[in-house]
Amino acid sequence: MxxxxxxxxxxxxxxxxxxxxxxxxxxxxxxxxxxxxxxxxxxxxxxxxxxxxxxxxxxxxxxxxxxxxxxxxxxxxxxxxxxxxxxxxxxxxxxxxxxxxxxxxxxxxxxxxxxxxxxxxxxxxxxxxHLGPEPLTDAFTSDYLYQCSRKRKTKIKTLIMDAKMVVGVGNIYANEALFLAGIYPHKQAGRLTKAEAVALAESIKQVLAKAIEQGGTTLKDFVGGDGKPGYFAQSLNVYGRAGLPCLVCGTLIKEMRTANRSTCYCTQCQPS
DNA sequence: AACGGCACCTGGTCGC
DNA sequence: TGCGACCAGGTGCCGT
The missing domain is CATH 3.20.190.10 (MutM-like, N-terminal)
Known part of the structure; x- marks a missing residue:
């Protein structure tokens, strides 16, 4: 959760x-x-x-x-x-x-x-x-992300979910950040361009910050300290939307597995 | 060292 | 209605 x-x-x-x-x-x-x-x-x-x-x-x-x-x-x-x-x-x-x-x-x-x-x-x-930097601080930059990704063969989604690289990005927000950045989740990390690193670092910060503003994402049973659910679920573009039309281009959202987790993405907006 | 896969646990959903 | 299979927001550890 x-x-x-x-x-x-x-x-x-x-x-x-x-x-x-x-x-x-x-x-x-x-x-x-x-x-x-x-x-x-x-x-x-x-x-x-x-x-x-x-x-x-x-x-x-x-x-x-x-x-x-x-x-x-x-x-x-x-x-x-x-x-x-x-x-x-x-x-x-x-x-x-x-x-x-x-x-x-x-x-x-x-x-x-x-x-x-x-x-x-x-x-x-x-x-x-051994935890990596907090994503919402200046310690996490596109330069840092770019350097971390060099020579890495792992998938970019796996890399951004690795807490040794950057903390706090779980399955929902990894899917969402990659969509916002227009990056195919199974792209080899080492093949990320500088421009893509800039977009991805920015998307990670943006999606996390906006989710905090909304009180988090309640899919099933999450409640905050006050017992109230979060409202970010209504802002999700791809997570949980497999088979539904992309909110940007209308292409049906696809689903695949990444390290045993579900990955949802738009083939049009996030081309391989 | 880097990477992929598995395990931990309960409960909800789906297909038969 | 019941039952088994499968899936779920995380992450440490294992084998290769």
């Missing part, structure tokens, strides 16, 4: 309610996420104050007094702020209860997400250190 815009939307939704609050209790109902939640996490976090909430790649980082909590939403996770204590539903795996009476509740049917803590600076965490 959550790519960068959905995680950013979650961050913005929860931050005002939890920053400055003290954690009164962490209650974990199911420890079986992608990696088992450490037994010591709840006691470690209790009574610490949440000083700030950050996003790095698709990780949410809650900075505490003596370290940080890292939360990843996996494929099907969401995190919401609750102002009372409704009975947990199936797949509501943990709550972070706050001293002001609110709580953050994590819901994740597929349990691909993660909940971890670290006392090291987060940048040094094993899952964070």
């Amino acid at each position: 959550p790519e960068l815009p959905e995680v950013e939307t979650t961050k913005r939704g929860i931050a005002p309610h939890i920053e400055g609050q003290q954690i009164s209790r962490v209650s974990i109902r199911d420890f079986r996420l992608r990696w088992p939640i450490e037994e010591s996490l709840a006691a470690w976090a209790q009574d610490q104050t949440i000083h700030s909430v950050e996003r790095r790649s698709k990780y949410l980082i809650l900075n505490l007094d003596s370290g940080a909590l890292l939360i990843h939403l996996g494929m099907s996770g969401n995190l919401r702020v609750l102002f009372d204590d409704p009975t947990p539903n199936k797949h509501d795996h943990f709550d972070i209860e706050l001293s002001n009476g609110t709580r953050l509740r994590y819901h994740d049917p597929r349990r691909f997400g993660a909940f971890m803590h670290t006392v090291e600076p987060v940048e040094q965490h094993a899952l964070i250190t």
Whole structure:
């Protein structure tokens, strides 16, 4: 589910309610996420104050007094702020209860997400250190993308979804960015022209920024921290539109597989 | 080193 | 109505 815009939307939704609050209790109902939640996490976090909430790649980082909590939403996770204590539903795996009476509740049917803590600076965490630049910062430029693509035989779609190259671009936005840039998804990365790199870097930034403005993409069950869905789905040009006419030229959108993920594209607008 | 493929897990949908 | 096959927003790890 959550790519960068959905995680950013979650961050913005929860931050005002939890920053400055003290954690009164962490209650974990199911420890079986992608990696088992450490037994010591709840006691470690209790009574610490949440000083700030950050996003790095698709990780949410809650900075505490003596370290940080890292939360990843996996494929099907969401995190919401609750102002009372409704009975947990199936797949509501943990709550972070706050001293002001609110709580953050994590819901994740597929349990691909993660909940971890670290006392090291987060940048040094094993899952964070090898990540590429944030796409919406000046660290991600067309020159950088162009250089990364040189001599690479992999498909351009695979490259832009590789978090070691740039973070946050998942399957939906990879499809959309390639469409906006007019690039065939299976083009060999090393064959990208300079002009194409310029268009693609710009398209990645544009599609992510616009999706954040819209509160993310809700296909099925994504909700932001306030429990509301995102509205970017109505702006999708190709993702989920196989067999439908291209919104630009009318050609029927085609679908193929890329590294076991579905790729939708327009043969006219994104010629091979 | 780079690349492709697989696994992890639940639930929804589709065809028989 | 039931059942199996297949698919889904991510990503670490494995073998080649």
